[in-house]
Structures are given as structure tokens and as C-alpha cells.
Amino acid sequence: MKTVVSSATRTVVIGPDEPFVIIGERINPTNRKRLAEELRRFDFSRVRAEALTQVEAGARMLDVNAGIPGADEPGMLRGAVQAIMETVDAPIAIDSSTPEALEAALPAYRGKALVNSVTGEDEVLERLLPLVRKYGAAVIGIANDESGISKDPEVRLAVARKIVQRAADHGIPPEDVIIDPLCMPIGANHEFGRITYDTMRLVRQELGVNMSVGAGNVGFGLPDRPPLTAGFILLGMQVGLTASITNALEPEISRAILAGDLLLGRDPFGKKWNAHFRKSTAARSDARPAPGRATLVPPAPGN
Amino acid sequence: MKTVVSSATRTVVIGPDEPFVIIGERINPTNRKRLAEELRRFDFSRVRAEALTQVEAGARMLDVNAGIPGADEPGMLRGAVQAIMETVDAPIAIDSSTPEALEAALPAYRGKALVNSVTGEDEVLERLLPLVRKYGAAVIGIANDESGISKDPEVRLAVARKIVQRAADHGIPPEDVIIDPLCMPIGANHEFGRITYDTMRLVRQELGVNMSVGAGNVGFGLPDRPPLTAGFILLGMQVGLTASITNALEPEISRAILAGDLLLGRDPFGKKWNAHFRKSTAARSDARPAPGRATLVPPAPGN
Numbered sequence: 001m002k003t004v005v006s007s008a009t010r011t012v013v014i015g016p017d018e019p020f021v022i023i024g025e026r027i028n029p030t031n032r033k034r035l036a037e038e039l040r041r042f043d044f045s046r047v048r049a050e051a052l053t054q055v056e057a058g059a060r061m062l063d064v065n066a067g068i069p070g071a072d073e074p075g076m077l078r079g080a081v082q083a084i085m086e087t088v089d090a091p092i093a094i095d096s097s098t099p100e101a102l103e104a105a106l107p108a109y110r111g112k113a114l115v116n117s118v119t120g121e122d123e124v125l126e127r128l129l130p131l132v133r134k135y136g137a138a139v140i141g142i143a144n145d146e147s148g149i150s151k152d153p154e155v156r157l158a159v160a161r162k163i164v165q166r167a168a169d170h171g172i173p174p175e176d177v178i179i180d181p182l183c184m185p186i187g188a189n190h191e192f193g194r195i196t197y198d199t200m201r202l203v204r205q206e207l208g209v210n211m212s213v214g215a216g217n218v219g220f221g222l223p224d225r226p227p228l229t230a231g232f233i234l235l236g237m238q239v240g241l242t243a244s245i246t247n248a249l250e251p252e253i254s255r256a257i258l259a260g261d262l263l264l265g266r267d268p269f270g271k272k273w274n275a276h277f278r279k280s281t282a283a284r285s286d287a288r289p290a291p292g293r294a295t296l297v298p299p300a301p302g303n
Numbered sequence: 304m305k306t307v308v309s310s311a312t313r314t315v316v317i318g319p320d321e322p323f324v325i326i327g328e329r330i331n332p333t334n335r336k337r338l339a340e341e342l343r344r345f346d347f348s349r350v351r352a353e354a355l356t357q358v359e360a361g362a363r364m365l366d367v368n369a370g371i372p373g374a375d376e377p378g379m380l381r382g383a384v385q386a387i388m389e390t391v392d393a394p395i396a397i398d399s400s401t402p403e404a405l406e407a408a409l410p411a412y413r414g415k416a417l418v419n420s421v422t423g424e425d426e427v428l429e430r431l432l433p434l435v436r437k438y439g440a441a442v443i444g445i446a447n448d449e450s451g452i453s454k455d456p457e458v459r460l461a462v463a464r465k466i467v468q469r470a471a472d473h474g475i476p477p478e479d480v481i482i483d484p485l486c487m488p489i490g491a492n493h494e495f496g497r498i499t500y501d502t503m504r505l506v507r508q509e510l511g512v513n514m515s516v517g518a519g520n521v522g523f524g525l526p527d528r529p530p531l532t533a534g535f536i537l538l539g540m541q542v543g544l545t546a547s548i549t550n551a552l553e554p555e556i557s558r559a560i561l562a563g564d565l566l567l568g569r570d571p572f573g574k575k576w577n578a579h580f581r582k583s584t585a586a587r588s589d590a591r592p593a594p595g596r597a598t599l600v601p602p603a604p605g606n
Contacts, residue, residue, distance in 0.1 A: 190570065222556075227558050239541055273527075
């Protein structure tokens with residue numbers, strides 16, 4: 001199944017046979033004081049800068065969140081969406097569960113957006129799905145409901161199924177629903193990874209829809225988090241994970257995803273892998289890339 | 304299914320619910336001129352040093368190869384095995400397909416060894432399986448035969464099945480056969496990863512035996528190989544790979560495997576992950592580890 005999102009000028013396809021899609025997580029004022037201050041003043045210069053650097057680092061979509069308690073979320077979200085559209089051509093995941101904010105941002109968006117997110121709670125579904133439908137967007141559905149986050153993969157599957165069905169009731173086809181199977185901090189319970197992967201297997205097998213996960217959370221509370229985030233995504237790629245809201249600026253994460261794409265046959269001729277290497281070599285040496293590295297099969301540089 | 308190997312004083316269990324087993328690859332004279340020269344002189348000081356550093360870096364078994372054209376492989380292999388046994392307690396994978404070398408090394412080994420390797424070729428099976436049986440060893444069976452390395456996962460499965468059956472005919476139980484599903488350089492054909500993973504799924508589902516792969520080869524000819532080796536192993540861990548002959552000294556590889564174990568629920572309480580972090584921090588700062596990092600859930604250090 002393929003989920004197609006777009007900006008005015010660029011289409012991104014999410015699917016099991018497509019390259020993995022990084023949705024850049026950084027345009028989010030949570031725990032980012034200066035970004036929050038600027039958003040409150042409707043100053044979007046940092047939003048623009050973050051949009052550019054994330055896309056340059058490999059993000060193919062950008063998440064934008066403007067949820068600051070007590071502030072004008074609709075105005076800020078709309079302004080941020082406009083600023084991003086003026087800066088890059090990556091499609092946007094509009095990150096709000098507030099109808100007023102979505103009603104402000106979605107009409108301003110040119111293309112097919114991704115709404116992030118609904119849960120399986122009846123009240124949330126009935127509040128947000130009509131907006132998703134009205135503006136022809138796709139939507140992320142998180143596999144928890146009124147009863148919370150289950151540790152039982154079958155229960156998470158049931159919530160995912162409910163979201164897909166309820167979306168269909170509102171005229172939203174299954175290919176426009178991306179399930180988030182939920183990632184809880186592995187430091188709190190060493191079974192949390194297995195629960196998420198079992199959920200992914202079930203969702204892929206039973207529903208066949210695409211999946212995305214906010215991966216940064218998995219290492220919460222543990223040291224040396226980038227390899228945990230990277231490893232979490234790679235293990236997910238093998239069982240149906242097709243996208244992730246994550247930090248494209250962390251080289252270990254973006255590089256692991258490129259490696260996964262190459263190893264899973266989604267990077268023919270290693271074109272992206274070689275381009276990444278040339279870019280990172282050029283960045284490191286602050287010089288032109290070495291020409292000897294520009295081809296697919298140069299002599300082995302050791303392992 | 305569990306494969307149990309041992310030294311005189313240590314047992315290592317390979318299995319889908321066990322921590323992943325790194326088999327250190329470095330005691331091998333191929334492309335290592337000084338190691339080869341020393342082996343020819345029956346000087347095993349470098350073998351001892353490599354044994355120590357690999358075990359310290361996380362290798363739980365050690366591969367030992369003494370195949371130097373025209374040299375006394377039986378004597379060198381036996382000597383190297385003895386040197387390793389005197390230095391570390393990691394079980395050994397005796398890496399030879401020469402009956403004379405195995406006949407020299409296996410009787411000297413104390414514990415249950417792993418013989419690396421047989422292929423599915425009739426002649427090889429009939430030559431080596433009796434020795435594996437005679438010395439009560441386990442064996443790696445590589446999924447190719449007289450017709451070469453197939454690109455069809457079903458054919459590789461058939462070869463693996465033949466090896467398991469032929470081993471049984473010689474009195475070697477399936478839990479003592481570890482299948483190598485074969486890893487070819489992804490730079491030569493971007494389908495090679497998928498072929499290997501499909502083979503792993505089939506072997507796990509149809510035969511249920513453990514699997515090991517020589518992972519260093521996957522990035523041959525490509526730049527920036529360690530993340531490819533690491534990613535290849537992580538993707539494999541999700542579909543039945545339980546061990547790998549690889550370079551434990553490459554931090555990116557050993558760290559990715561630790562992350563995989565943690566994320567797959569094989570590192571309860573993150574004990575090994577935290578130990579790795581303390582060790583690498585101590586190595587970097589050449590100082591005592593920071594006490595604040597010693598517990599499982601300290602404040603999040605950012606991702």
C-alpha cells in the first residue's frame with residue numbers, strides 16, 4: 001500500500017518498497033525555549049532555518065508543531081506552515097490535535113498534507129477525521145485509545161483497525177492512514193521493543209497499512225541514545241516500518257536509515273549511499289569530495 | 304533451538320532468545336601479512352593479543368583460521384587454538400575445511416568447538432561431518448553447493464535442509480548445525496540483501512536452526528563500511544540471525560549489536576548497554592566513568 005503526500009511541487013511516496021521516509025522532528029517548541037519565544041512573536045526565521053537544515057540532512061517531510069500552552073496555536077501553526085512552504089518543497093506533517101489549529105493551517109497548505117495525529121479515542125476520531133477528509137489529507141493514527149497504551153500487541157492492532165475503519169467511514173481510504181504502533185522507552189521495560197515489533201508485524205499482516213513511529217523516545221533515560229534510535233528504526237524497517245518522525249540532523253540516525261535502504265534493495269546502485277559519503281566527506285574535510293569515492297565499486301577501504 | 308558451545312570453563316548459548324553472539328573474525332592470516340609471518344614461525348603472540356582485545360571488545364567466541372598456502376596448517380591451527388585457550392575462555396570456531404588441520408586442532412580443544420565450515424557439496428559433507436561427529440563439535444553449514452551460490456532463497460533453503468539432514472545422518476543433531484545464509488556484496492547487486500533476508504526467514508521458519516553470517520563482506524567495494532556491516536546485522540537480527548563472524552573491534556558494529564539486544568528484550572535492565580557506555584566513556588576520557596551514568600534511568604542526555 002502506498003501513501004502519497006505532496007507539497008505544491010514535490011510528491012513523497014511512503015510504502016514498503018519505497019525508500020524509508022524521515023519526517024524531520026525539530027520544528028517543535030517542546031523543550032526548545034528560543035523556538036517557542038520566536039513562535040510567540042510570529043518570528044519564523046528559526047523555523048525556516050530548521051526546515052532547510054533538516055531537508056539538507058535527509059528529511060523528506062517535515063513535522064511542524066506550534067503547541068505552546070496559552071499561545072495562539074492556530075496563528076503560529078499557519079504561519080509556520082507558510083514559512084516552511086516558502087523555504088523548502090518537502091511535504092508537511094501538521095502536528096496538532098486542536099481542530100482550530102488544523103482549521104487555520106490546513107487551508108493554507110498547498111498540496112496533500114499529513115495530519116499528525118489522531119488516537120483511537122472516539123472523541124478524537126470524531127473531532128479530527130472530518131477535517132482530514134475536508135482537506136484531503138492523510139493522517140497518522142496512534143494505536144492507543146481511552147484505555148491507554150496497551151502492552152498487548154493484539155490490543156494495539158485492534159485500536160489500529162478501529163482507526164482505519166473509522167477513517168473509511170469518513171471517506172478516508174486505508175492508504176491515507178499511517179499507523180503509529182507506539183514506541184515506549186526501553187529503559188522503563190525491556191519488553192517494550194518486542195511489543196512494538198510484534199505490533200508492527202500484526203499491523204502489516206492484518207491491515208497492510210504504512211507505519212511511522214516517533215523513534216527518539218525509545219532511548220529516553222539511557223546513555224548514548226542515537227545508536228538506540230538508529231537501531232530501533234532499522235529493526236522496524238524489517239517488519240513494516242516505512243517512516244519515522246526523527247532527528248535527521250543526527251548523522252548516526254540518517255546514515256543507519258540510508259544503510260537500511262541500501263541493504264533492503266531500495267537504493268539501486270548505491271546512489272544515495274555514495275552521495276551521502278561524498279557529502280559527509282566534503283563536510284568533514286571542508287573540501288571537494290575525493291573523486292575516487294564517487295563510483296559504486298572503488299577498491300575496498302577496509303571494513 | 305539452542306546451540307551450546309563451550310571452552311573448558313565457559314559455555315555460550317546461541318539462540319533466538321539469547322543475546323546475539325559475536326564471533327571475532329580477526330585471527331585470520333588472509334590479507335594480514337605480519338600475522339601470517341608469525342604463524343609460519345609458530346609465534347602466537349599476536350594471536351594471543353588479538354584474542355584478548357576481541358573478547359574485551361565484546362566477542363563471545365573467536366574464529367581461528369590458519370590457512371596459509373604452502374604452510375603447515377595443521378600445526379599452526381593446533382598451536383593457535385592452544386594459544387587462545389591459554390589466553391581467554393571464549394569458545395572457539397575452528398575455521399578450516401582441511402581434514403588434516405581439523406584432525407590436529409580438534410583433539411587439542413577442550414570443550415565443545417564450532418567447526419567453520421561445511422558447504423552443501425557432497426564431497427565436503429562426507430569429508431568433514433565425520434570429524435564434527437567424532438569430536439562432538441557443532442558446525443556451520445554454508446547454503447551453497449556444487450552449483451554455486453544461488454540467488455533464489457528457496458534454493459539456499461534446500462541446500463541448508465540438505466546440510467541439516469546429512470548432519471543428522473552422521474548423528475549430529477539440528478541444534479548443532481548453524482546455517483550461514485550467505486552474504487554477498489550489496490555493491491555488486493542491490494538485491495543481495497533481500498535475498499539473504501528472505502533466506503533467513505525461510506531457514507528460521509522451515510528448519511528452525513540458528514544462523515550466523517560473515518557480515519564484513521556486505522559493504523565490499525563501498526565507502527563507509529562499518530555502518531553497512533552494523534545495519535546488515537541489525538536487519539538480520541529481526542529475521543533469525545543469531546550470531547555473526549565479524550569485527551568486534553569496530554565500535555559501530557559492537558554497539559549496534561548491543562542496541563539490538565536491548566531493543567529486542569535480550570538485555571534485561573539495560574545492564575550490558577550501560578556497561579558498554581561506561582566502558583567507552585572511560586576509554587574516551589581515560590578516566591573513571593561518570594557515576595551519574597551508571598544507573599538505568601538517569602535524566603535524558605538528549606537524543
